[in-house]
Each structure stands twice: as structure tokens, then as C-alpha cells.
Amino acid sequence: MxxxxxxxxxxxxxxxxxxxxxxxxxxxxxxxxxxxxxxxxxxxxxxxxxxxxxxxxxxxxxxxxxxxxxxxxxxLSASAEHPVQQAWLEHNVPQCGYCQSGQIMSAVALLNEHPDPDDETIDSYMQGNICRCGTYPRIKAAIKTAAKNKQSAFDYSLGKEVGGQA
Ligand code: FES
Ligand code: FES
Missing domain, CATH: 3.10.20.30 (Beta-grasp domain)
Structure with missing residues (x-):
């Protein structure tokens, strides 16, 4: 067991x-x-x-x-209200959608470690997540939007404020 x-x-x-x-x-x-x-x-x-x-x-x-x-x-959330999911919706990231739950889980982890990531950090962190549909530009844009909307005072893995002003 x-x-x-x-x-x-x-x-x-x-x-x-x-x-x-x-x-x-x-x-x-x-x-x-x-x-x-x-x-x-x-x-x-x-x-x-x-x-x-x-x-x-x-x-x-x-x-x-x-x-x-x-x-x-x-x-992450009951009905896609997590801020990373919201950013994904805002940018219409998915095409076929198959890779996207993995992309989102990596993006959440990225933003937990780097609340305001630059292009190089995003590229490096996300390089192991492959998208056959080539949605990479929208993924990057959505990560930046999520970072902008909620920065250091946010625990992305829990999807809620953990202290301070976001
Ligand atoms: S299914 Fe696990 S990395 Fe591809
Ligand atoms: S959206 Fe189709 S594989 Fe990524």
C-alpha cells in the first residue's frame, strides 16, 4: 500500500x-x-x-x-480561475491542446521560482515542454501576463494570495 x-x-x-x-x-x-x-x-x-x-x-x-x-x-483550480489558466485563456494559447496541461504545470512552477521571468529564463525553464502545434509565442506571452498580473506575493501552486499586496 x-x-x-x-x-x-x-x-x-x-x-x-x-x-x-x-x-x-x-x-x-x-x-x-x-x-x-x-x-x-x-x-x-x-x-x-x-x-x-x-x-x-x-x-x-x-x-x-x-x-x-x-x-x-x-x-490548480475548480474551473480555470487560477491566474496562469486565466492568462492562457486571455492569449488563446492552446491549439490542439494536448501539451497544454503540462505547459501550464511547468509555467506555474516557473512563476513560483521566478515571479518576473525574462525571456531567457522562460525559454530555459520551458524548453522541456514540447508543443507540436508551435504555440510557443503565445505560451511566453501568457507567462508574462500571469507574471504581470500577480507577482511576488502570490503562490501560484495554490492559486491564492499568501500574504502582502499582489
Ligand atoms: S509523456 Fe512524460 S515526458 Fe513525454
Ligand atoms: S497545442 Fe497542440 S501540441 Fe501543443
Whole structure:
């Protein structure tokens, strides 16, 4: 039995501990917002947060997340009110949409580490998230909008103010 917190709720799973987290999320728990792209940590479609850090869930065995905190796109907000999701909507970022939950989870982690990122920081941080539709310019614009709207006093992973004036 492996226990972990998924989007702030405790979960217990009794499956092969070598099963990748992505399979657990999608096939066991029905959390299909996180996507399967390459299965080899090469595309970023499966990005979730583990203890606040972005990881590729397709190569993360369940055993490695025991007693840790996992956040997925479903945990960002109930109905896309998270400021990064709002910026995505404002810029009409998605085309086919397949890569976008991974893009958003990486962007949230980026903004947690760098509340006001420059172009170079965005390019470097987001380079592991591939978009076959080429939405990169809109992704960058949306990250800048999210950074502008809510800067240092905002915890992006929680989607709410954590102190001070935003
Ligand atoms: S599916 Fe995990 S990085 Fe591509
Ligand atoms: S929007 Fe189609 S792969 Fe990114």
C-alpha cells in the first residue's frame, strides 16, 4: 500500500510500486488532465508537481512518491480561475491542446521560482515542454501576463494570495 497526497487529499494505492505515476493518475484514479506523450521524459506532456517541483510523471515510479505531495492540473483550480489558466485563456494559447496541461504545470512552477521571468529564463525553464502545434509565442506571452498580473506575493501552486499586496 502506498500513500500520498493528491491535490491536497490523501490517497492510498495498492498496485505495483514500479507503476509510473502517470498510469496511476490516469488509469487508476481517473485523473486524465495529465497527458501521455512520449513516455520517456522527452516531451513534458505528463508534467505534474511533486512537493512543488515539476516532474515527468511518465518516468516516476509510484514508490518514489510515497508520503509526498502530488499536484496535477485538476488541483490548480475548480474551473480555470487560477491566474496562469486565466492568462492562457486571455492569449488563446492552446491549439490542439494536448501539451497544454503540462505547459501550464511547468509555467506555474516557473512563476513560483521566478515571479518576473525574462525571456531567457522562460525559454530555459520551458524548453522541456514540447508543443507540436508551435504555440510557443503565445505560451511566453501568457507567462508574462500571469507574471504581470500577480507577482511576488502570490503562490501560484495554490492559486491564492499568501500574504502582502499582489
Ligand atoms: S509523456 Fe512524460 S515526458 Fe513525454
Ligand atoms: S497545442 Fe497542440 S501540441 Fe501543443
Amino acid at each position: 502506498i500513500r500520498f497526497n493528491l491535490n491536497s487529499k490523501p490517497v492510498e494505492i495498492d498496485v505495483d510500486p514500479n507503476m509510473p505515476l502517470l498510469w496511476v493518475l490516469r488509469d487508476i484514479l481517473g485523473m486524465t488532465g495529465t497527458k501521455f506523450g512520449c513516455g520517456m521524459a522527452q516531451c513534458g506532456a505528463c508534467t505534474v508537481h511533486l512537493d512543488g517541483q515539476p516532474i515527468r510523471s511518465c518516468v516516476m515510479p509510484l514508490s518514489a512518491i510515497a508520503d509526498k505531495d502530488v499536484n496535477t492540473i485538476e488541483g
